[in-house]
Amino acid sequence: MNLPSQARIVVIGGGAVGCSIAYHLGKLGQKDVLVLEKSGLTHGSTWHAAGLVGQLRSKRNLTRLMQYGVQLYGKLEAETGQATEWKPVGSLRLASSEERWSELKRMATTARSFDFELHTLSPKEAHDKFPLATSEGVVGAVFVPNDGSVEPSSLTMAYAKGARSSGVRIVENVLVTGFETEGRRIKCVLTDQGAVD
Numbered sequence: 001m002n003l004p005s006q007a008r009i010v011v012i013g014g015g016a017v018g019c020s021i022a023y024h025l026g027k028l029g030q031k032d033v034l035v036l037e038k039s040g041l042t043h044g045s046t047w048h049a050a051g052l053v054g055q056l057r058s059k060r061n062l063t064r065l066m067q068y069g070v071q072l073y074g075k076l077e078a079e080t081g082q083a084t085e086w087k088p089v090g091s092l093r094l095a096s097s098e099e100r101w102s103e104l105k106r107m108a109t110t111a112r113s114f115d116f117e118l119h120t121l122s123p124k125e126a127h128d129k130f131p132l133a134t135s136e137g138v139v140g141a142v143f144v145p146n147d148g149s150v151e152p153s154s155l156t157m158a159y160a161k162g163a164r165s166s167g168v169r170i171v172e173n174v175l176v177t178g179f180e181t182e183g184r185r186i187k188c189v190l191t192d193q194g195a196v197d
């Protein structure tokens, strides 16, 4: 696709985050969205990621965001026809100090307050779940049954496919080099192939 000369919303970068933003803007009914990627989709850090999806975070909002991600990964493949290799196999977090154990328990209490499913385990219970891990020095553990793993590049391609089907335009091999501003507004996105108003 050639570089359009105008767009209402320009997303810079076609990694997992940029393509997710484009997908969600498309879902919200935004029709005039353009993604610019200097290389190819998923050619940044997304390509290197292991794809581990852990929902339990130190902040309530981040956990809820990750919860939403897991719900979405469960249906994105059926929606877009692009495999994501989402595998909700569960995750185990080990605490190897009293301080870390207190932190995990605090996170668990917050998460339980909005019906997030997790189980606190003794070192022996954690070892029984995953015998390859040593229980030496382990104070406690948290098991989240519906954490899992996803294939990051495929996930990004699924977002991109979903975004395109909502009318989002994605152009690869375009390097954004700067912006022209007018007050607090970005008037123009500058690229190595011309400007986008």
Ligand SMILES: Cc1cc2nc3c(=O)[nH]c(=O)nc-3n(C[C@H](O)[C@H](O)[C@H](O)COP(=O)(O)OP(=O)(O)OC[C@H]3O[C@@H](n4cnc5c(N)ncnc54)[C@H](O)[C@@H]3O)c2cc1C
Pocket (backbone or CB within 6 Å): 012, 013, 014, 015, 016, 017, 018, 019, 036, 037, 038, 039, 040, 041, 042, 043, 044, 045, 046, 047, 048, 049, 050, 051, 052, 053, 174, 175, 176, 177
């Ligand atoms: C080794 C490794 C393992 C990881 N493991 C995990 C994991 O298990 N679980 C997890 O959740 N996270 C993991 N991460 C983190 C995860 O990869 C990143 O959080 C995620 O990929 C970030 O996505 P992004 O879209 O913000 O960035 P990127 O994927 O880097 O995308 C940014 C894109 O912007 C493009 N770009 C940059 N500048 C410009 C420009 N000027 N013009 C146009 N395009 C531009 C780049 O080419 C790139 O494609 C891991 C990361 C690494 C490196």
